[in-house]
Amino acid sequence: MMPSAAQLAALDAADPLSHARDRFRLPPGVVYLDGNSLGPLPAALPDRLAQTVAGEWGEGLIRSWNDAGWIDLPVTLGAAIAPIVGAEPESVVACDSVSLNLFKLASAALAMRPGRRTILMEASDFPTDAYVMQGLAQLAGAKLKRVPRAELGAALDDDVGLLLLTHAHYVTSQVHDMAAMSAAAHAAGALTLWDLSHSAGALVVNLDADGADFAVGCGYKFLNGGPGAPAFAYLARRHWDAALPALTGWMGHAAPFDFAADYAPASGARRLLTGTPPILAMRALEAGVATFDGIDLAQAEAKSRHLVQLFAAGAATLPGVTVDAPPAGRHGAHVIIRHPEARRVMSALIARGVIGDMRPPDAMRFGFPALTTRFADVGLALETLRAVLTSGEWQEERFAPKGMVS
Ligand SMILES: Cc1ncc(COP(=O)(O)O)c(C=O)c1O
Incomplete structure (x- = not known):
């Protein structure tokens, strides 16, 4: 079943972890569901690294092995x-x-x-x-x-x-x-x-x-x-x-x-x-x-499970794909959607700003890390996947496989 926008908005409003997304720098217009291969950039990281480079290394030099x-x-x-x-x-x-x-x-x-x-x-x-x-x-x-x-x-x-x-x-x-x-x-x-x-x-x-x-x-x-x-x-x-x-x-x-x-x-x-x-x-x-400071991992696990299940149920209604049903009970924060041309479909999705990853030959993997994923992202990703599949856009020449997708 496709989740409704109202249902997803209500879940975001009630989400005790929604504040954690501010701890990251995510590019506008991107739905980032590739948390399993490379997590997004923590907002505090660039300054911390710059300080390490300029201060600890540049000023402290060898002394920083101890002083820093x-x-x-x-x-x-x-x-x-x-x-x-x-x-x-x-x-x-x-x-x-x-x-x-x-x-x-x-x-x-x-x-x-x-x-x-x-x-x-x-x-x-x-x-x-x-x-x-x-x-x-x-x-x-x-x-x-x-x-x-x-x-x-x-x-x-x-x-x-x-x-x-x-x-x-x-x-x-x-x-x-x-x-x-x-x-x-x-x-x-x-x-x-x-x-x-x-x-x-x-x-x-x-x-x-x-x-x-x-x-x-x-x-x-x-x-x-x-x-x-x-x-x-x-x-x-x-x-x-x-x-x-x-x-x-x-x-x-x-x-x-x-x-x-x-x-x-x-x-x-x-x-x-x-x-x-x-x-x-x-x-x-x-x-x-x-980025995990003060985060309750039980809440994170439960949120990811909910996101995965909503996405899997919605994807199961789309044409041309099969969903590997998430295991009953506990499971990880990702789900596999299969399509014979998974690489092309994922390329078309990425071109529209929905980034997942793929595993040959036919698996598209979508990850739902609790700190950065909104329930609304599930709706956006499903709508984009629907558009790519129903338009047949993935068949376009520009999505022909050329090396690694992600
Ligand atoms: C379960 C598992 N083990 C190991 C690795 C990779 O190990 P390494 O960090 O040494 O490349 C991965 C990478 O995706 C993985 O998923």
Whole structure:
């Protein structure tokens, strides 16, 4: 069913998170539904970066490593991310990419489960997670086993050392029950590593309370840290001393500035750090994370779910598309609409100012981050999609595929 403009206006008027949109700079005339790949620009970010460049770097020079707290940014920023993922502050650091952090934590997990050589993951999870595990498995003499979601429990045999799961699936938006899966893995003697790329900032996440062992997540999606923003990594307190990643560097050393000949791990999550932190990118991520100040993530999750469901129900009435029905109960903040010429349709939508992303061959993905999306945007996006589909505009030559859409 198509939502009415009056219904959407009433929902916006009652939305307790509507004020959060002012924390961003969104171009006029654009309906930005690509929150899953790159969050929008936080309004405070340009000034913060300019001050870092001109003041901390330009004036402070090398002194800023101490005076401006640069050297501790991976830790202070990690502490700022921690409440967003339900972790104690010292268990999270901001560093490197999701891919690198996956390698570090999975290698630590394998070393903590000698005799167990299987890394278990879901077959359809995001490719880089599997690519990293394949490389690690080769190096560590382990093997990667990928099974459908429904077979994960049965596949937890006594050779599995690590269960790697994506909390909210990048296509289906299905959400795992973190407490239940962690308990099942632990009962089978395995550790858990969670990819929170589509969860951090979109869903309520309780890493500590739900028994997660390790987690990673990205800074450029819902955390609004900018293109290629640093990622984060989580190490549960009970593993602070035991976890030893195979990728070690001086920033994770107990005393980096002693320049000792041999590696000795820092305590806690700090040992997950490797090289010199990218300060400009860290400051940008800091501004992105600050957009969550005072935000109730339960409200954010509920709002995104409502937006997704309204959009999915409206899209289901449009000609020529099929909607992947959002999973019952909890789900991520995005939905997939399929069309055989998805790339062309998305190009035509983008030309009209409605920006989503697409995944070949036929999926258009629309994300509904709670901080920036208005209920009215659902109506605007649906009307635009209807216009593109019914006019056949997407067939025009100018929308012929030319490389990446987004
Ligand atoms: C679930 C998931 N994991 C990992 C990544 C990418 O990892 P990286 O930041 O290392 O490129 C993505 C990117 O979209 C993702 O959706």
